[in-house]
Amino acid sequence: MNKIKELYQYRQMLVSLVQKDLRGRYKASVLGFLWTFINPLLQLVIYTIVFSMIMRSGIEDFYMFLFVALVPWIFFSSSLVGGSMAIVTGQDLVKKIYFPRIVLPISYVISCFVNMLFSFLVIFAVIFITGFGVNLYALLFLPIVMVIELLLALGISLMTSALTVYFRDLEHILGLVSMMWMYLSPVVYPMEWVPERLLFLFHLNPMSPIIAAYRQILYYKKFPDLSTMASAVVLGLVFVVLGSYIFDKLQKGFVEEM
Amino acid sequence: MKEEFSIEVKDVRKKFKIYYDKGNSLKEKTLFRKRNKYEDHWVLKGIDISIKKGEAVGLIGRNGCGKSTTLKLINRIMYPTSGTIAVHGRVSSLIELGAGFHQDMSGRENIYTNAAIFGMTKDEIDEKIEEIIQFSELGEHIDNPVRTYSSGMYMRLGFSVAINVKADILLIDEILAVGDVSFQKKCFEKLQEIKSNGVTIVLVSHSMGQIEAICDRAIWLEEGEIKEEGKPSIVGTHYNSSMEAERLGKEEKREQKVLEGGFADKSSRIGNGKAIYTKIRLGDETGKGMKTLQMYDKFELYLEYEMLEQVREAVDFRICIIRNDGTQCYGSSTMGEKQERYLGKQGKISFVIDRLDLLPGRYRLDISMKLRDGTILDYIYFAQEFYVKEKKECIGEFGIFSMPHQWE
Structure with missing residues (x-):
């Protein structure tokens, strides 16, 4: 309880770190903030060319099928990989001054989250331009799904950012893990294509129901499955609690390890 | 509260x-x-x-x-x-x-x-x-x-x-x-x-x-x-x-070493004192007076040091020969010659020039021990004074060093 109160006290630090991150990310580049939009768009173009022209998937409006899953996935994987370095890159600060260390991974994940929100502007622009259309009632579930994903990404980043301090290889290992994880999640293909005997993997994967829910809302324009949503909320909370517990245990040795 | x-x-x-x-x-x-x-x-x-x-x-x-x-x-x-x-x-x-x-x-x-x-x-x-x-x-x-x-x-x-x-x-x-x-x-x-x-x-x-x-x-x-x-x-x-008592103790120990070590009376030292030179010997002579060396003879310098506090970094030993008018005539350092030397609790260093080509005159020796970052452990000005005696064949030469030469 005290920890939460303290975190609330440091909210301004959180805000200023997120601002600094978003502003600093593309600071010296010519296109600047536009990269936030260009990045997912280019990825979309590549995947669309591959899967609707070369390896034909036969899925109708494949670009949209992919786009609504890819953007959330990019958010998750960048939190997973980049978030693991949150403490290590902030070590100058950590060594010098006291603040709740948990602010660093949280602010990183939030800035990735804000980036995803910007990408969603592109999604809605595409939906609008192509006349793909939306189901407004289903859309009400979108913020909920986003928050669930945020909780999950946060919980995992709390663990990885603390572990990376003690074990630097983790950053590189996570790069590989994130690649494998993407292909083990229904990002570029629908859940229905997964063979029966591999299905258990997808049920273990907390990202499967989240990706599926995004697609349900935006691509199929239907309500997401409520019981899976409920279990995803629980799972997200479990990850956050577990993540903060591990983080709290490990943070005491940060300064001496770096 | x-x-x-x-x-x-x-x-x-x-x-x-x-x-x-x-x-x-x-x-x-x-x-x-x-x-x-x-x-x-x-x-x-x-x-x-x-x-x-x-x-x-x-x-x-x-x-x-x-x-x-x-x-x-x-x-x-x-x-x-x-x-x-x-x-x-x-x-x-x-x-x-x-x-x-x-x-x-x-x-x-x-x-x-x-x-x-x-x-x-x-x-x-x-x-x-x-x-x-x-x-x-x-x-x-x-x-x-x-x-x-x-x-x-x-x-x-x-x-x-x-x-x-x-x-x-x-x-x-x-x-x-x-x-x-x-x-x-x-x-x-x-x-x-x-x-x-x-x-x-x-x-x-x-x-x-x-x-x-x-x-x-x-x-x-x-x-x-x-x-x-x-x-x-x-x-x-x-x-x-x-703190004062400790400083005095340290100083006293250093002074004592100077007296015993055979350094010249005019010598003075600076440095953090973690390691100090304890003895100097030029040729086979000891004692505090002016040393006389013969030109073209072997120049042999023997130094001893003691490490008073742990020094883990590589140490640069350096000597410099200076004429009495202040001209730096020659100097050499171990780190300059890419040697990695570490200190033991006590140790000896020697520096030998096979043939001393310095022209006759009065010279002094400065010796030092430094770390790579420039930290001075010990630096003794005027550690030793010596006189180089002329050789008949080089009467009339002037400058700093005698060099092999012909007039035709």
């Missing part, structure tokens, strides 16, 4: 692992287990300190006695190995000024980020910002990027933010040396004001003067334990006299 104490430190011990060669990756952790060997080093060996609300306490002690570690533990930058620390109230620290300053952002923007790191909210900062800017004396520079600031301006800004944080406890580590004299005076007055507002202050300093002026109580730490605590004036006197 109801608590009588704002800081309670109970039986705190702190251990550091000193790695011989540290690796943090999987490869290094598994393959080179041996490299992960470490020594335990106890910096604090059971400390109890209770500080009342509104009290100002000064920590003194020599380098490495654990006073900065204590401050970091109270600040929760590190955690004790055993024992407990209870801190009641909001802590601000003047330990690292300007933490998290962003070079490209203006002073004003940096006030916001820096103050946010201290846990201030936007409203609180808005309220204080004018006061902070005014205190920093930066005037219109406040809207320029921080990278254009001089180091003094930088420190002043950092100090102004940290000292204006509304805190119940203020931790200060050796930084009252900020800016010019008038700014220092202002900082000092501000500290007095903060103190009279009931803020608890913990100050680490080498300067007894500062501690006596601000603190109600002084705590003297030695080798991780509390040696004495009480009124600053009394503890300070004891501390100073102990």
Whole structure:
């Protein structure tokens, strides 16, 4: 309880770190903030060319099928990989001054989250331009799904950012893990294509129901499955609690390890 | 606040692992287990300190006695190995000024980020910002990027933010040396004001003067334990006299070595004294008088040293021959010749020139031991004086060295 109160006290630090991150990310580049939009768009173009022209998937409006899953996935994987370095890159600060260390991974994940929100502007622009259309009632579930994903990404980043301090290889290992994880999640293909005997993997994967829910809302324009949503909320909370517990245990040795 | 104490430190011990060669990756952790060997080093060996609300306490002690570690533990930058620390109230620290300053952002923007790191909210900062800017004396520079600031301006800004944080406890580590004299005076007055507002202050300093002026109580730490605590004036006197006694002891030992070592009477030395030359011998002669060497003879210099405190880095041995008119004639150094030499507890060094080509005259020798970064361990000017006697065949030559030559 005290920890939460303290975190609330440091909210301004959180805000200023997120601002600094978003502003600093593309600071010296010519296109600047536009990269936030260009990045997912280019990825979309590549995947669309591959899967609707070369390896034909036969899925109708494949670009949209992919786009609504890819953007959330990019958010998750960048939190997973980049978030693991949150403490290590902030070590100058950590060594010098006291603040709740948990602010660093949280602010990183939030800035990735804000980036995803910007990408969603592109999604809605595409939906609008192509006349793909939306189901407004289903859309009400979108913020909920986003928050669930945020909780999950946060919980995992709390663990990885603390572990990376003690074990630097983790950053590189996570790069590989994130690649494998993407292909083990229904990002570029629908859940229905997964063979029966591999299905258990997808049920273990907390990202499967989240990706599926995004697609349900935006691509199929239907309500997401409520019981899976409920279990995803629980799972997200479990990850956050577990993540903060591990983080709290490990943070005491940060300064001496770096 | 109801608590009588704002800081309670109970039986705190702190251990550091000193790695011989540290690796943090999987490869290094598994393959080179041996490299992960470490020594335990106890910096604090059971400390109890209770500080009342509104009290100002000064920590003194020599380098490495654990006073900065204590401050970091109270600040929760590190955690004790055993024992407990209870801190009641909001802590601000003047330990690292300007933490998290962003070079490209203006002073004003940096006030916001820096103050946010201290846990201030936007409203609180808005309220204080004018006061902070005014205190920093930066005037219109406040809207320029921080990278254009001089180091003094930088420190002043950092100090102004940290000292204006509304805190119940203020931790200060050796930084009252900020800016010019008038700014220092202002900082000092501000500290007095903060103190009279009931803020608890913990100050680490080498300067007894500062501690006596601000603190109600002084705590003297030695080798991780509390040696004495009480009124600053009394503890300070004891501390100073102990330091003085030790310094004299060291000096005496060094002087003694000079007398015994056969160095010239005119010799003088500087350096941190962690290692010192103890003996000099030129040729086979010993004794303190002027040495006479024959031109074209062998030049043999034998030196002995003693390491008084552990020096782990590579050491550069250097000699220089200087004529009595001040001309540097010749010099050589081990590091210059890419030799990695490390000190033992005691050791001998010799320097030999097969044929001494120096022209007749009076010369002196300077010898030194330095670290790569320029730190002087020992430097003896006029370690030895010698006279080079002429050879018949080179009468009439002038300059510094005799060189093989023909006239036709």
